[in-house]
Amino acid sequence: MYPRLYVHKDRTYNNAKAVVSLCAEQGIDVTGVVKGCSGNIAASKAVLKAGVKQVGSSRMSQIEAIKKEIPDAKTLMLRIPMISEIEKLVTFCDYSLQSEYEIIELVEHECHNQGKTHDVILMMDLGDLREGYMNEEEIISVAAKVENDMKYVKLAGIGTNVGCYGSVKATPDNLGKLVAIAYKIEALIGRKLDIVSGGATSSLPLVVGGEMPKGINHLRIGEGLLTCREVSEFYHSPVVGQTTDAFILEAEIVEIKTKPTYPIGELAYDAFGNKPSFEDRGIKKRMLLAVGRQDFGQHEKLVSLDETIEIIGSSSDHLIVEVSEQSKSYKLGDTISFEIMYPAMLYLTESPDVFKVVV
Numbered sequence: 001m002y003p004r005l006y007v008h009k010d011r012t013y014n015n016a017k018a019v020v021s022l023c024a025e026q027g028i029d030v031t032g033v034v035k036g037c038s039g040n041i042a043a044s045k046a047v048l049k050a051g052v053k054q055v056g057s058s059r060m061s062q063i064e065a066i067k068k069e070i071p072d073a074k075t076l077m078l079r080i081p082m083i084s085e086i087e088k089l090v091t092f093c094d095y096s097l098q099s100e101y102e103i104i105e106l107v108e109h110e111c112h113n114q115g116k117t118h119d120v121i122l123m124m125d126l127g128d129l130r131e132g133y134m135n136e137e138e139i140i141s142v143a144a145k146v147e148n149d150m151k152y153v154k155l156a157g158i159g160t161n162v163g164c165y166g167s168v169k170a171t172p173d174n175l176g177k178l179v180a181i182a183y184k185i186e187a188l189i190g191r192k193l194d195i196v197s198g199g200a201t202s203s204l205p206l207v208v209g210g211e212m213p214k215g216i217n218h219l220r221i222g223e224g225l226l227t228c229r230e231v232s233e234f235y236h237s238p239v240v241g242q243t244t245d246a247f248i249l250e251a252e253i254v255e256i257k258t259k260p261t262y263p264i265g266e267l268a269y270d271a272f273g274n275k276p277s278f279e280d281r282g283i284k285k286r287m288l289l290a291v292g293r294q295d296f297g298q299h300e301k302l303v304s305l306d307e308t309i310e311i312i313g314s315s316s317d318h319l320i321v322e323v324s325e326q327s328k329s330y331k332l333g334d335t336i337s338f339e340i341m342y343p344a345m346l347y348l349t350e351s352p353d354v355f356k357v358v359v
């Protein structure tokens with residue numbers, strides 16, 4: 001049955017192991033973030049085996065499923081929790097990122113009800129302008145209140161996020177500010193913080209380049225241990241030992257024909273309301289594959305393993321590829337395989353029409 005998405009557990013393990021080992025050399029622990037593959041259980045097990053300290057997701061349903069399948073796994077909720085999900089937060093998550101004292105108080109209350117403890121990481125906004133306290137005094141005073149006034153909620157540490165909304169780059173300068181705040185909190189509460197979390201995959205280039213400020217001892221890595229393209233392609237500093245083929249899409253050919261490259265008729269809008277442009281390159285041989293944007297998002301996020309084939313377009317349910325003189329002769333029912341980038345993984349792992357095959 002097609003389309004299929006292969007989840008290679010050994011490749012995922014190797015990719016995660018490469019990051020975990022590199023970070024360990026610099027005293028940095030890793031949360032393996034699995035929201036990008038919709039919390040796939042096989043992938044979660046592979047990253048845990050590679051030595052990540054927690055598995056993280058932004059979606060409660062994924063964390064709930066992981067906790068039920070892998071009860072020993074420590075789980076981290078990445079999105080600031082909704083008040084309406086606090087009961088599940090306390091039941092299924094060991095750690096959470098927090099930026100509102102009102103919510104932390106409700107977590108304390110729920111922990112009391114369930115007779116459990118819960119670890120929080122307070123988020124500082126260093127300029128990327130998504131979650132976190134903007135004000136240094138405020139995060140320090142909230143940290144002291146959690147430390148001194150709460151019985152069930154434990155202050156695990158502080159963290160930050162860059163390179164998400166505001167596309168701000170992780171630098172020794174901005175992450176150094178996080179370390180400075182951590183030192184102030186430690187002086188105030190009279191103990192060391194367990195976690196000073198310096199961001200996501202976008203912070204990895206500092207580790208690769210040996211520029212991570214001392215004092216950052218934790219990162220939350222998703223893309224950089226699943227699809228593994230960002231660090232080498234955007235920042236040109238690959239993590240040695242990683243491959244980009246842990247997740248492979250395989251789709252079936254349903255039509256093979258020679259067609260013009262320029263549409264015939266008066267041009268208006270495509271299926272998504274866009275006005276595309278076309279170049280007339282004469283008549284070409286092309287194939288139609290039974291997988292579409294509803295499954296993978298944008299075809300620009302797919303990379304054909306057969307390099308003689310070019311992806312030229314897609315609609316909700318179809319992918320159109322062009323075959324060249326060098327291509328082998330495909331027939332109907334044959335399949336084509338693709339490496340996928342992070343956004344395509346996000347959609348493909350969610351699509352009920354894509355068969356997930358763990359290999």
Ligand SMILES: *Cc1c(COP(=O)(O)O)cnc(C)c1O
Nearest residue numbers: 033078200201220221222223224
């Ligand atoms: C998604 C997420 C991450 C991981 O992001 P990657 O870029 O995939 O490494 C880390 N922290 C938070 C808060 C997130 O939401």
